Structure formats: C-alpha cells, structure tokens
Amino acid sequence: MIELPTPRAGVPAAPNAPVPAARAAVLVDEEQFAHDLSLMLRSGLSLIEALRTLSEQGAGNAAEPVREVLQSLQRGESLSRAMQATGAFGVPLLACAKASELTGDLGDSLQRFASNAARIRVLRSRLVSACVYPALLISVTFVVVLFLLVYVVPRFALVLDNAAQDIAPLSRALIHLGKAMHEVQLPIWLTLAAALGTLAWMLWRQARAGQLAGWVLQQTVRLPWMRPYVRSFGLSQLARSGAMLIRSGVPALKALAMCRELVASSDQPRLDRALAAASTGTPLAQSLHDAGLLDTLAWRVLRVAEETGQLHAALDRVADVHDALLERGLERLGRLIEPILMLTIGVVVGGIVVLMYVPIFQMASSIR
Missing domain, CATH: 1.20.81.30 (Type II secretion system (T2SS), domain F)
Incomplete structure (x- = not known):
C-alpha cells in the first residue's frame, strides 16, 4: 500500500519538515521537470547527477525547489519525501515518485507522467x-x-x-x-x-x-x-x-x-x-x-x-x-x-x- 499525506489547499504538506513562507510562490513546471529527469535517467545518469544537471540549468527561483530536492537526497531522504518537503510538486507527481521507489522504474514512471501532462x-x-x-x-x-x-x-x-x-x-x-x-x-x-x-x-x-x-x-x-x-x-x-x-x-x-x-x-x-x-x-x-x-x-x-x-x-x-x-x-x-x-x-x-x-x-x- 502506498501512503501519501492528504494534500492541503492543493499543495501537500511534508511531515516534520518546515515549509518557508515564500515557498508557495515557487512552482515547478512539472511536465518539463518529469520529461527532463526521465530522459536523463533513461540515458544512464544517476538520480543525483540528473537533479544536479536540472538545478544548474534552471533559472532563478524556478531552480530552487530542484536544489532543495538534491540537498535532501544527499542527506539520505527518499525522492518522494524530498519533493514533498519543497511544497512545489503536486500530488500526482509525488504519487508517481513514491510508487517508483517500490517498483524501481522511476524513469518510465516520470515519462508516463510527462506524456499524460502534455496531452492534458x-x-x-x-x-x-x-x-x-x-x-x-x-x-x-x-x-x-x-x-x-x-x-x-x-x-x-x-x-x-x-x-x-x-x-x-x-x-x-x-x-x-x-x-x-x-x-x-x-x-x-x-x-x-x-x-x-x-x-x-x-x-x-x-x-x-x-x-x-x-x-x-x-x-x-x-x-x-x-x-x-x-x-x-x-x-x-x-x-x-x-x-x-x-x-x-x-x-x-x-x-x-x-x-x-x-x-x-x-x-x-x-x-x-x-x-x-x-x-x-x-x-x-x-x-x-x-x-x-x-x-x-x-x-x-x-x-x-x-x-x-x-x-x-x-x-x-x-x-x-x-x-x-x-x-x-x-x-x-x-x-x-x-x-x-x-x-x-x-x-x-x-x-x-x-x-x-x-x-x-x-x-x-x-x-x-
């Protein structure tokens, strides 16, 4: 069973993780994020390397959530919890990340999410x-x-x-x-x-x-x-x-x-x-x-x-x-x-x- 916290006001709240006051204004283009991360993972890059690349190519505040995810992963947290702590990702993408931690197909899961987001x-x-x-x-x-x-x-x-x-x-x-x-x-x-x-x-x-x-x-x-x-x-x-x-x-x-x-x-x-x-x-x-x-x-x-x-x-x-x-x-x-x-x-x-x-x-x- 995959457990995810109930989202509040459209943004999931991370347990035991403070969320900065200005965090709500920093949103990630989830379709682009999932597509780029999936592409790099399926090309053979590790998750840390892929996130570091995304954080380096991002501009301004848009790259801040990705950098926070990278730092959380380096501290040993899981990807879904690290993404959830930023408050910048929606519940469906968090669910994909959480499920992929059990199945090991993060690249394919992100690709499915990106394709779905593009059609919508x-x-x-x-x-x-x-x-x-x-x-x-x-x-x-x-x-x-x-x-x-x-x-x-x-x-x-x-x-x-x-x-x-x-x-x-x-x-x-x-x-x-x-x-x-x-x-x-x-x-x-x-x-x-x-x-x-x-x-x-x-x-x-x-x-x-x-x-x-x-x-x-x-x-x-x-x-x-x-x-x-x-x-x-x-x-x-x-x-x-x-x-x-x-x-x-x-x-x-x-x-x-x-x-x-x-x-x-x-x-x-x-x-x-x-x-x-x-x-x-x-x-x-x-x-x-x-x-x-x-x-x-x-x-x-x-x-x-x-x-x-x-x-x-x-x-x-x-x-x-x-x-x-x-x-x-x-x-x-x-x-x-x-x-x-x-x-x-x-x-x-x-x-x-x-x-x-x-x-x-x-x-x-x-x-x-």
Whole structure:
C-alpha cells in the first residue's frame, strides 16, 4: 500500500519538515521537470547527477525547489519525501515518485507522467482558446460601440441640430442616447479603465501562480453552453491521470481520489459517493456509473477491465473517448459561434452607422 499525506489547499504538506513562507510562490513546471529527469535517467545518469544537471540549468527561483530536492537526497531522504518537503510538486507527481521507489522504474514512471501532462495541456489549451476568442470579440465590440455612442454620435449630432426636417425616430433615439452618455463620459471611461485594470490584475495574479488556464476554465463553467465541454474535460483528466497513477502502482481508489480536484466542481461530490460505494465492496465501474460519471459504454469497458486486471488501459480508452468527443464538440461550437458573433457585431456596429447616416440622406433629399 502506498501512503501519501492528504494534500492541503492543493499543495501537500511534508511531515516534520518546515515549509518557508515564500515557498508557495515557487512552482515547478512539472511536465518539463518529469520529461527532463526521465530522459536523463533513461540515458544512464544517476538520480543525483540528473537533479544536479536540472538545478544548474534552471533559472532563478524556478531552480530552487530542484536544489532543495538534491540537498535532501544527499542527506539520505527518499525522492518522494524530498519533493514533498519543497511544497512545489503536486500530488500526482509525488504519487508517481513514491510508487517508483517500490517498483524501481522511476524513469518510465516520470515519462508516463510527462506524456499524460502534455496531452492534458494540449486539450486544456484548445478548451481555453474556444473560450477566449469569443470573449475577445465581444469585448472589442463593446469598446467600439461605447466609443461610437460616447464620442462619435454626439459630434455627429451637432451637424443635425439646426436641421429643419424631422429625423427618423430611431436616429433621434440614438442621438439622445449618445448625448446622454457624452454628458457622463468621464465616469464611463473611469469605470471601463477600472474594470480593465481589475481584470488585468486578476489575470496577472493567476498567471504568476501558474493557475491561469484553470482560472479561465472556472469562469467558463458559468456559461451554460460551455459546461458540457468543461465537464468532459474534467472526466478525461480523471480517467487519464487515474490510469497513469494506477500504472505506476497506486491503488485504484486512492489514485482516483488524488484526481478529485481535476473534475468539475459539480462532479466532485459524485466522485466522492462513487469512491465511498466502491470502498464498501461495490464494483468500481458500477459505482462510477451509478454516480453519473460513466456512460453505458464506458461502464461496460471498465467492468470487463476490473475482471481482467487491465483497469489502467480501460481508463486510458475512456479518456480517449472523452478527448475525441471534446475535440469534435469544440470544432462544431467554433463553427457555430464564430458566424453568429460576426453577424451580431456587423448588425450592431453597422446599425449604429446606418442610423447616423439616415438623417444625412434625408437632408440630401430635401435639398434636391
């Protein structure tokens, strides 16, 4: 049985090891770390030599956790305990290191972790891109419309103030709206600047903590049409990371429990219920299916895998299914949303421009 301490706030706490106050700000690129360390170990370097190389090629604070791991190993501590004491490594990577201490395949275990992290990173990037692009279009459109109403329309209205002919009702309403917004333009621009500044600060803070993509996904869950895709992404992470941990020697229930934070918040209680049921003797596939985390196809695949002892391979196949569904769904969503956004932007901006020019056309007709 592989025992790991329960993580607190996403970062595992090392027993009997003080953690510096600034440690939380120093995070390691786990994918790159696992890939590089695996490459050197599989090339024949010893663990000490490989870590010394990583610490020498690292820059600034990013190399500090690696140097601390190296120093702990030289004092005789195990790799998993040394990594855990830094507070810079996540539970899945710690579990891989702990399991490899029993199996002796640290290089292969780290390679599996790096491959898994790379696939998740690519999928997360696609999901984040599908969220960010529409948000950018909507934001730019909002700023353009605000500029037209606050700055352009009031100045355009000066040309029409002395016009004797009647102005179309919609054009007159637009002019009145523009004049009203022009009177309070300073609060409008200050509010916009404050909102942009707050957003920039939040993005900077999340990026500094290495959690920007996760934060964007958390905000995306609020959009009804994106929830199924975020949920599918979480289930894919659960299956793939669980498979990686099981293949590394972590018991199945413990492996899935370690991946709890990877699923959507709405699925976390379901996973808890499923693992609780499985711990009392219910087959894992059945408990996950009853909790709504597996469809019928995945349930049958996992049920057979439990009997054959190939649970890790079955979880990988379940993750592949979720990945394929997610990629197709995002592609369809992009094809649907982009034309709708472009059409909406054209109607809104074009409508404002047309309403501004209608009085000019009326004046030209009266001159003739």
